[in-house]
Amino acid sequence: MLSPITRRSFLESAGVTVASILTFDAKSQTPAQPNLSSPGVRENVAGMDENHPTLVSYRKAVAAMILLPETNPLSWIYQANMHGIPDGTVNVQPDWDGCMHGNWWFLPWHRGYLYYFERIIQKMSGDPSFYLPYWSWDTAGQNALPAPFRALQYQMTPNALYDAQRGDAANSGQPLRPNPEAGTTGSFAMDWNQAKQTAAFTNQYPELSFGGIKVAKTQLPTRPDSTDNHGVMESRAHDLIHDAVSGDMGDPRTAARDPIFWLHHANVDRLWNRWLDDRTHQNASDSDWLDQQFPYYDENGNRVVKSVSEILNLAVGAYIYDEEQRRVRTVAARPPVKGVRLVEPQIVGIASAQPSLKLNTKPFVKQLSFDTDNHPKLMTALNAPPKTDAEPASVLLRIEGIKPPAKPNLIFDVYLTLVGEKVSRKSYVGGISFFGRTGGGHGHAKDGGGFTQGFDITNTIQAIKRANKGKLPELQIHIIPHSTTGVSDDDLAKQNLDIPIANITIKLVSETNQ
Template identity: 25%
Template sequence: MSTYLRNNAWNNQGTFDNSDLLWYAKAVGALQSRALDDESSWWFFAAMHGEYIEESTFPGWGTIPGPPVVPVAPVPSASVQGKFWNQCQHQSWYFVPWHRGYLIALEGHLRKAVIDLGGPDDWALPYWNYLGGDGQYKIPPAFTQKNLPDGAANPLYVNARFGPKGDRNIYIEIPPISGDCQKNTLYTGSNSQTTRPGYGGPKSGFSHGGNVSGNLESNPHNKVHVQVGGQANDIWGLMSDPGIAALDPIFYLHHANIDRMWAAWNALGNSNPTDPNWLKGPTASGDRKFMMPMVDGTTWNFTPAEVDSLSKLDYTYEGLDTESEPLLADALTKRFTKLGINTDNLTIDAAMDKGETSELIGANEKALHLQSDGVKANVKLSKQPLKTVRNSLKSASISSIPDHIYLQIENVKGNIDANMLSVSVNDTYVDHVSLFGLRNASKADGHHGGEGLTFILNITDVFDDLHINDALDINELDVKIVPDNDIAASHDITIGRVSIYREQQGS
């Protein structure tokens, strides 16, 4: 039986009547009172996720408008920094296991602070289920109060937190934020030719950002970060950028929810990788270890295999959803019904995503410069691959699943993360993408050499509609990309290429 229960932050209306939040605030205050080089301090743990301590202009830590007042000294030794700091795994199949270990370590330090302050010895980190209905899309009110019930300053209150409209009204928009990733059946692509990273992210070594996010990371993770952080004038919120995000106390409740979603996805019967390179972590290929300073003064060098199931750990979640298996076939059932195909004998196995090989259908001709009014890309289509798509749709049946079609927005680069882009194809809205992590991914000295971010969107519906309307005999598609918020002249954003792929499904 689990020792600790992580409860919903919206219990008791998300106010300080929720004792989990009141003790969280007090514990955060205790950790914030410690020095930057103290391995149990709030600031040290934030730097473990990412840091901009040496930068002299915003978002350099010393320039962040408080509260909180963020220290930039004393810094630990270079060896300690190299061991612990700048570890967060993004655009990687290590995204969820690394963040799970990170939460476990911080939770231990917070729990000790709670106990030292006279709180319960079974306190656990709450989660913010913004997809839970009944108004939970709003940030819990305990995070918006400047003072605790006793009149002391509230450590959960953050100045640089602006929301999706930049007006300090903090909530997330549903849609485009959703839990659709929970219907995925594939953790990561089955081979190097797949166009998609699956639920958990693409195969990688140690990855501190750059390239392609997994579906859970893309939505809701990245979108929630940017919408909560937001921007106002030339300042963006802490949650909007990985190098400052973990300074905001709502960060950890957001990640507890992402961790809960992974646990629920596993409870549906979906499997994590069995590849030794995932189970053993990046050290399997000689890369950097995952290291956490623990509450007893030891260092925990952990691997994904140690944290890949809640059954191996000492906590669980209130209201852990275990949706019924038929939901796995839901998307394919809807697609076949739309295409006029009988689904009476459709099985769960047929609905499983096989992650088969992909082929380029077409791409635009040159890089694009994104401005506030958006940009349009004319994507030229190749005849033979398009013919293959048409044939797969014409012969579609429950034993012959037609091709999936994906739009790739490749090598997006820029110097600000606090924005989302709306994407449409032939004037049909497809989805939003979040620029969370863009700044780091664009740095030439970064982990992926400044190649930026790449976004992969499912546009199968667009091609199904063209097929139904007998309009798939086309030469090009118009892809429009429009930012949700204005792009200042100082925030240059470019797009390397817009391309379209077909992905063959196993029969």
């Protein structure tokens, strides 16, 4: 996306005059009115070329928003700065840098953000039929940046959907985060297929929490974002896309300046609906979650404050996703289902690697040594019949104390295999993202002790046990780096970059002593 520094050059190259800006501002006082008689449809961008009416309207609106002063709530920078602000930003507005990450408001905050941004685009484009498209990176063959966002120009003028700050891999149309083990499915599809199995919306363990860690309202507005508290939807799907696109998208402080940001988050919002399609899944019902309020700006530049419950209801009837076959969603109460309860379960170490480890630009392989005392507890927990008053035990893999450099431009794929076994799709555990974990302003914490990336490996461990006649042999972890800037794995291996990690552990979480 064009930075504030390049705004003048954008206007000049686009042939925009002061008169045209003033004319546009005058016209913009009459808002386009969205049609709320029936829900609008958010469509998959994969079916759109550069001349699709949705993208024409989006491009027009983005270009118009760039022309507005940055202190105007309808301007591109103002809206982007509501998510995050770069270091050194001056004239900071009260509602800037307000995004929710690393807690259980991650999904609803961004839903409200998209809702009002969509209305702003309707007005700025003069197209009341506009609804945000989504980028279905979770679908096989759709993990490359959509072509209309890669072109430098559109009809001989600068393409407002292009962002020169992205990595070469993204802007050249390469499949993002290539993974030979994923085949044509793609790594992001594998991540989503695992994330959607997470049963609880919130939990004290981020590895078992779809929507993020529960946080008390009293901790706002200091925003208790933590590098360790990204829920599964955030860490296993959302964060990795940000890293893979890189550039503005790779930093929470600038992410919303890239026009693809909004399509990425529309897909995250869509996948939240997909998760709720499972009748055993439900959102949090705590008043602390539902009553929390957040500020936004509507299409007239008016400040509006909405609670999470209001945000959820705003979406009902306003829009649906094309795959939903125009069935209107409801927020009716569901029958109660079990999630992992917020009690103090027992957590015991089962296996670990030696401390003082480090990752670099070459594949990392390490054997995990089982604790002789606690290994039987794991086997007992895995073999125990389900109980009616407690959730089954969970097995967590944790890579602790990861200390990345400022811009690692890497994603790591993690696999768990038997000793001496090669990695395969079935041994894939997940990815390590550095989005929001290398510094990054208010609300995107930086922990001097590094961050922890955890994975729920219960199903993986059960599969290994079944394949070995009920036994659990020694295991080894593979952590394989991939560049986010288009560098080949062979060339990447020649680079000099060390990322210290404190420990790698396997832990058993259960509600009762085993």
